[in-house]
Amino acid sequence: MDGQPRRLQRPRRRGGHARRARSVRPSRAEGPDYGPLLLPLDDEQLADTLRAGWNAFWSYDPDLTEAARPLHDWLSHPTDSDIRGLADYARVLVRTGLLEYCSDVTRAESDDVLGLLITRMRSYSERQSTGEFFTPAVATNFMGDMLFSSGRRPGDLLLEPTAGTGTMARSAAATMRFCGTDPAAYRWWLNDLDPLNAACCAVNAQIWRLGRQVTVSCGDALKHPRLLEEAVQERAERACAEQKARPVLYPTTTRPPFWPWQSVPPS
Ligand SMILES: C[S@@+](CC[C@H](N)C(=O)[O-])C[C@H]1O[C@@H](n2cnc3c(N)ncnc32)[C@H](O)[C@@H]1O
Numbered sequence: 284m285d286g287q288p289r290r291l292q293r294p295r296r297r298g299g300h301a302r303r304a305r306s307v308r309p310s311r312a313e314g315p316d317y318g319p320l321l322l323p324l325d326d327e328q329l330a331d332t333l334r335a336g337w338n339a340f341w342s343y344d345p346d347l348t349e350a351a352r353p354l355h356d357w358l359s360h361p362t363d364s365d366i367r368g369l370a371d372y373a374r375v376l377v378r379t380g381l382l383e384y385c386s387d388v389t390r391a392e393s394d395d396v397l398g399l400l401i402t403r404m405r406s407y408s409e410r411q412s413t414g415e416f417f418t419p420a421v422a423t424n425f426m427g428d429m430l431f432s433s434g435r436r437p438g439d440l441l442l443e444p445t446a447g448t449g450t451m452a453r454s455a456a457a458t459m460r461f462c463g464t465d466p467a468a469y470r471w472w473l474n475d476l477d478p479l480n481a482a483c484c485a486v487n488a489q490i491w492r493l494g495r496q497v498t499v500s501c502g503d504a505l506k507h508p509r510l511l512e513e514a515v516q517e518r519a520e521r522a523c524a525e526q527k528a529r530p531v532l533y534p535t536t537t538r539p540p541f542w543p544w545q546s547v548p549p550s
Pocket of ligand 1: 446475
């Protein structure tokens with residue numbers, strides 16, 4: 284080798300990344316098929332189902348659910364227009380293949396959809412103030428390969444102090460899987476200054492199957508790394524204690540759905 288990192292050749296995906304999902308079916312044959320159950324629901328029922336989904340996440344991992352709070356807190360006091368908007372948007376997402384995207388790890392790890400969404404939602408000047416310009420997939424994929432080719436071992440901690448929505452972790456996990464290693468065998472710590480970015484990291488960690496040893500935090504990684512560590516520890520302890528006292532995060536009439544990764548034993 285000439286010292287240059289070798290670009291790993293990933294096999295081409297059938298149909299390529301641009302393949303359009305036309306149905307609501309998840310692509311895993313054994314996966315639950317929620318699409319036909321979700322689409323006929325009325326607006327209130329869809330909101331109730333979404334609450335039930337967060338309840339399932341809460342029972343699976345209270346600490347990550349706490350980190351994701353900016354994404355679901357509004358469900359405890361939504362306005363009528365929030366509910367209408369949510370329901371319309373949810374139906375569009377389900378019809379255009381959100382469930383397929385989430386249930387197919389190869390597709391989910393091909394790009395950071397939440398990161399792309401955040402980039403669209405924020406103005407250029409907003410993003411400029413914290414340097415919030417996420418690295419495109421074509422560059423992070425190359426960096427993921429470099430990271431993994433330099434002798435990582437299961438159990439190592441992979442720390443991203445300015446993670447954005449976590450797209451570097453996405454690429455690293457994709458490279459690991461490509462090389463036959465389970466990303467869940469590693470420890471991950473994703474931090475960002477922005478609470479919404481950190482919340483997206485918590486959800487992305489599920490979508491990208493990073494496993495049970497994931498920490499997501501929101502703080503200034505450059506000024507106070509030690510304080511950040513203490514805050515993370517405290518939040519995890521608080522969230523676990525709260526979850527024991529309050530097994531349901533949001534009251535619902537819908538039964539919590541099967542949580543796809545619930546059967547994975549802690550590594
Ligand atoms: C250029 S983006 C990179 C994000 C990600 N690492 C990537 O490659 O896509 C920089 C990120 O750092 C975050 N950030 C800026 N200052 C920070 C600080 N002091 N502590 C933690 N995160 C910070 C911003 O919110 C932003 O999401």
